[in-house]
Amino acid sequence: MKFDTLIIGGGLAGLVCGIALAKKGQRCVIVSSGQSALHFSSGSFDLLNTLPDGSQVSCPDRAWSALAAQAPTHPYVKLGKETFVRLASQVQPFLQKSGVLVQGSGLCNQYRITPMGTLKSTWLTLDDFPVCRMPDRLPWKKVAIFNMAGFLDFYTQFIVDEFRKIGTESSVHLFHFAGLECLRKNPSEMRSTNIARMFEKKENLEKLVLTIRQESGDAEVVLLPAIVGLVAKDGLEMLRCQVEKPLYLLPTLPPSVPGIRTQQILRKCFQDAGGVYMLGDTVKGVEKEGNRIARVYSCNHGDIPFVASNVVLATGSYFSQGLIATPDRVYEPVADLDVVYETGRDCWYDLNLFARQHYQDFGVKTDAGFRGIYQGNVLENLYVAGALLEGFNPIREGSGAGVSILSALYVAEQILSEKL
Amino acid sequence: MIESYDVIVIGGGATGAGVVRDCVRRGIRVLLIERFDISTGATGRNHGLLHSGARYAVTDAESAEECIKENMILRRIASHCVEETDGLFLSLPEDDLSFQSKFVEACRHAGIRADVIDPKEALLLEPSANPDIIGAVRVPDGAVDPFRLTASNIIDAKAHGAEVLTYHEVTGFIREQNRIVGVKVLEHKTKEVKSYYASIVVNAGGIWGHDIARMVGVTINMLPAKGALLIFGHRVNQMVLNRCRKPADADILVPGDTISLIGTTSSKVPFEEVDRMLVTSAEVDLLLREGEKLAPVLAQTRILRAYAGVRPLVASDDDPSGRSVSRGIVLLDHAVRDGLEGFITITGGKLMTYRLMAEWTTDLICRKLNVSAACTTAVEKLPGSREAVEEIGKKMISVPLAQRNSTIYRHGDLAEKLAENTVSEYSLVCECEEVSVGEVKYALNELDVHNLVDLRRRTRVGMGTCQGELCACRAAGLMSSMHKYCTKRAKEDLASFLNERWKGMAPIAWGDTLRESEYMSWVYRGVCGLEWSQKQEE
Numbered sequence: 007m008k009f010d011t012l013i014i015g016g017g018l019a020g021l022v023c024g025i026a027l028a029k030k031g032q033r034c035v036i037v038s039s040g041q042s043a044l045h046f047s048s049g050s051f052d053l054l055n056t057l058p059d060g061s062q063v064s065c066p067d068r069a070w071s072a073l074a075a076q077a078p079t080h081p082y083v084k085l086g087k088e089t090f091v092r093l094a095s096q097v098q099p100f101l102q103k104s105g106v107l108v109q110g111s112g113l114c115n116q117y118r119i120t121p122m123g124t125l126k127s128t129w130l131t132l133d134d135f136p137v138c139r140m141p142d143r144l145p146w147k148k149v150a151i152f153n154m155a156g157f158l159d160f161y162t163q164f165i166v167d168e169f170r171k172i173g174t175e176s177s178v179h180l181f182h183f184a185g186l187e188c189l190r191k192n193p194s195e196m197r198s199t200n201i202a203r204m205f206e207k208k209e210n211l212e213k214l215v216l217t218i219r220q221e222s223g224d225a226e227v228v229l230l231p232a233i234v235g236l237v238a239k240d241g242l243e244m245l246r247c248q249v250e251k252p253l254y255l256l257p258t259l260p261p262s263v264p265g266i267r268t269q270q271i272l273r274k275c276f277q278d279a280g281g282v283y284m285l286g287d288t289v290k291g292v293e294k295e296g297n298r299i300a301r302v303y304s305c306n307h308g309d310i311p312f313v314a315s316n317v318v319l320a321t322g323s324y325f326s327q328g329l330i331a332t333p334d335r336v337y338e339p340v341a342d343l344d345v346v347y348e349t350g351r352d353c354w355y356d357l358n359l360f361a362r363q364h365y366q367d368f369g370v371k372t373d374a375g376f377r378g379i380y381q382g383n384v385l386e387n388l389y390v391a392g393a394l395l396e397g398f399n400p401i402r403e404g405s406g407a408g409v410s411i412l413s414a415l416y417v418a419e420q421i422l423s424e425k426l
Numbered sequence: 427m428i429e430s431y432d433v434i435v436i437g438g439g440a441t442g443a444g445v446v447r448d449c450v451r452r453g454i455r456v457l458l459i460e461r462f463d464i465s466t467g468a469t470g471r472n473h474g475l476l477h478s479g480a481r482y483a484v485t486d487a488e489s490a491e492e493c494i495k496e497n498m499i500l501r502r503i504a505s506h507c508v509e510e511t512d513g514l515f516l517s518l519p520e521d522d523l524s525f526q527s528k529f530v531e532a533c534r535h536a537g538i539r540a541d542v543i544d545p546k547e548a549l550l551l552e553p554s555a556n557p558d559i560i561g562a563v564r565v566p567d568g569a570v571d572p573f574r575l576t577a578s579n580i581i582d583a584k585a586h587g588a589e590v591l592t593y594h595e596v597t598g599f600i601r602e603q604n605r606i607v608g609v610k611v612l613e614h615k616t617k618e619v620k621s622y623y624a625s626i627v628v629n630a631g632g633i634w635g636h637d638i639a640r641m642v643g644v645t646i647n648m649l650p651a652k653g654a655l656l657i658f659g660h661r662v663n664q665m666v667l668n669r670c671r672k673p674a675d676a677d678i679l680v681p682g683d684t685i686s687l688i689g690t691t692s693s694k695v696p697f698e699e700v701d702r703m704l705v706t707s708a709e710v711d712l713l714l715r716e717g718e719k720l721a722p723v724l725a726q727t728r729i730l731r732a733y734a735g736v737r738p739l740v741a742s743d744d745d746p747s748g749r750s751v752s753r754g755i756v757l758l759d760h761a762v763r764d765g766l767e768g769f770i771t772i773t774g775g776k777l778m779t780y781r782l783m784a785e786w787t788t789d790l791i792c793r794k795l796n797v798s799a800a801c802t803t804a805v806e807k808l809p810g811s812r813e814a815v816e817e818i819g820k821k822m823i824s825v826p827l828a829q830r831n832s833t834i835y836r837h838g839d840l841a842e843k844l845a846e847n848t849v850s851e852y853s854l855v856c857e858c859e860e861v862s863v864g865e866v867k868y869a870l871n872e873l874d875v876h877n878l879v880d881l882r883r884r885t886r887v888g889m890g891t892c893q894g895e896l897c898a899c900r901a902a903g904l905m906s907s908m909h910k911y912c913t914k915r916a917k918e919d920l921a922s923f924l925n926e927r928w929k930g931m932a933p934i935a936w937g938d939t940l941r942e943s944e945y946m947s948w949v950y951r952g953v954c955g956l957e958w959s960q961k962q963e964e
């Protein structure tokens with residue numbers, strides 16, 4: 007199977023890179039083993055919320071120099087300030103053209119609402135989620151929060167109490183109607199995605215509209231857990247039209263309905279641009295010739311190799327098995343790329359779960375052009391994008407989505423510039 | 427108002443709970459004081475092995491005899507806490523097979539049935555066992571759930587009028603000349619200090635009993651011995667697997683509920699460390715290395731957690747060097763030993779003999795109080811164990827099968843309280859362990875739950891493979907909605923619960939466990955923005 011570019015990993019980084027390449031006419035294939043971090047997304051994309059030293063970031067472009075001083079191998083630092091700013095400015099229009107509508111304020115951070123009801127710094131937010139500019143004030147005085155009775159992955163009282171602290175009153179409305187009762191038959195079905203599937207049915211949605219219209223009273227806005235809009239946004243748009251009040255979604259505990267939809271939209275965009283998406287296949291290994299990847303083998307295709315001018319590794323970190331940790335080392339399973347990690351697992355962890363966890367800093371070593379390194383030698387046609395990169399801590403910094411998107415766009419640029 | 431009792435028992439482990447139950451059933455007014463939750467010490471941090479006594483047969487005949495007697499009693503009185511799995515003592519090529527005959531002889535002498543079986547037959551009985559074995563002996567080992575056992579003793583004691591105060595810490599004693607007449611207690615929640623009076627105070631504080639005794643100027647020569655264990659993600663073996671040799675490190679693999687446990691190591695630790703038992707990577711490596719010899723499949727089995735407990739070993743009174751250590755029961759009447767009236771210490775022993783320890787202690791109390799009632803705890807069944815599983819199931823036929831079976835497994839006949847549950851209460855809070863909303867509500871209403879960790883001890887919420895990823899948040903929400911605490915406390919409790927889970931995961935955080943941990947970080951720190959301050963830890 008011959009392609010211009012083979013992308014291993016179908017999460018945010020793999021899809022963004024694939025779209026960027028396919029839209030420029032490249033023949034691309036994405037091999038994806040299934041879930042990605044998008045499946046538990048908050049509905050927002052972070053660029054950089056916190057510097058490694060713990061100081062807060064309000065505008066990531068202005069924090070670049072401090073980041074460069076503190077984390078010299080950070081993917082953003084490898085990009086250089088100019089490229090970082092240029093690519094970051096492209097993200098919102100890029101996502102928009104791909105069908106993912108986001109709101110943001112340029113290169114500055116804004117605040118989103120967490121499932122705990124607190125406000126948290128972020129960069130771009132899906133347009134059906136609320137955002138605010140201030141960390142301690144909401145744009146409304148009175149809100150109506152609706153939730154399905156018995157849905158345990160969204161606890162309204164957390165939100166009510168946090169909102170009250172910052173001067174916003176909430177009324178809580180639990181709904182249950184016949185169309186949803188079948189969910190209770192199987193006790194493990196009460197998850198966001200299963201409920202969302204029920205709301206793909208028009209009659210259930212209409213019932214919800216009616217409930218909201220009857221009960222929302224004098225609230226300025228209606229807030230609903232993200233349990234609508236799994237497959238298409240039509241349902242959500244109908245809801246927003248008919249409720250006669252601004253309606254926003256709030257994130258739930260996983261799985262993330264908006265995250266799954268975002269992934270599907272990006273995948274469709276990639277396929278519409280001519281890309282081939284192979285879902286449920288896993289890359290087993292590669293054959294190198296000199297400093298190049300010559301052939302790539304997958305589980306489903308046995309001894310028929312993928313042959314591509316370039317290979318992009320976007321396999322994620324531990325969760326997605328882009329990195330694998332054993333008791334004594336961390337390795338990259340596809341091409342056995344050089345990985346930066348500390349020896350001795352005692353220093354991988356902090357016993358406070360909420361402190362900096364060093365294992366989250368580990369990643370694949372690359373050159374300045376994000377090309378992978380095998381036993382000290384740069385592989386000429388293997389690029390690395392997303393969570394498996396070295397030099398950053400996505401959770402502590404709040405930089406996971408940003409690194410995925412920016413590194414993917416950059417890698418796509420590198421590959422395209424080669425052809426010229 | 428002066429709060430006065432016949433007896434105050436310090437320590438909510440199995441021993442303390444057993445003493446309280448025995449006392450109250452003999453008509454004695456008793457108060458239990460525990461500084462944290464029940465079973466937070468060594469009771470909750472061991473193998474959960476229903477010893478047949480075979481392990482001690484060669485080295486300690488007295489303990490072996492006590493074990494087999496109590497083993498048979500617990501099967502009767504605590505059937506819902508016990509799994510009758512039987513056990514195998516395996517000889518590997520590196521072990522001396524001549525030990526086997528000595529072992530069997532000693533077992534029989536102690537009254538423990540020990541059948542030598544063909545290694546091939548042993549492998550049919552227990553396919554996970556090392557195929558290289560050269561010998562196998564079958565003994566009546568089993569599995570016992572120490573949380574359940576302790577909780578059930580407490581439930582019975584309370585039902586008969588005992589009072590139980592958890593999160594109350596004894597900070598001092600009230601003394602009149604050479605007699606202890608009461609204790610000063612700090613209530614952790616309110617920070618209030620109260621006094622409680624009793625004719626007799628029983629020190630059942632396990633290793634912490636050392637410091638409790640010191641408060642009244644009594645020295646007990648205790649040696650804190652740390653034992654580390656690993657929990658595997660699924661049940662590898664159906665029978666208990668032991669090495670047929672003199673007791674050594676990591677030579678027992680116990681199946682329990684949905685998991686298997688390998689342990690233990692044994693190392694002396696200083697008293698300053700007994701409240702912060704962390705498992706080291708060297709201990710993990712040793713447990714795995716030895717465990718794989720019993721069941722080679724452990725090398726490919728996911729590890730869920732590592733944890734460690736502290737055994738309260740007691741040196742003989744006549745040996746100040748502390749070398750002559752007994753694993754037997756130590757009952758100290760400080761009136762006789764130290765001239766201090768109204769104070770008794772019960773220590774040493776092991777989980778298996780908790781009931782016997784309680785009986786001895788209560789016998790002594792009765793002599794002092796001139797009570798003539800005899801002990802009934804060897805015959806009276808514990809709550810939860812009074813009905814056959816089939817009968818309980820019949821009464822709960824409307825509850826969906828998964829929830830029905832898991833609650834009966836956990837609560838025995840007490841699960842009947844969930845029979846009237848409505849459909850919304852069948853929803854699962856914890857999907858790994860099949861804990862329903864109804865079960866959580868029952869625990870919150872009736873089983874003295876103050877936080878998520880307490881809830882976990884009573885229901886297994888968060889003990890499955892995901893270690894609380896989703897259920898922790900669900901349970902915190904439920905607790906808050908039932909007004910157990912405000913949402914601010916709920917979030918703090920959620921963070922501290924997740925941190926408690928992480929402490930057991932960090933020593934073995936590689937492979938799938940690290941994947942799970944990273945996911946947990948993403949969800950709670952990333953999506954939820956949950957934080958945790960140092961202040962909370964204190």
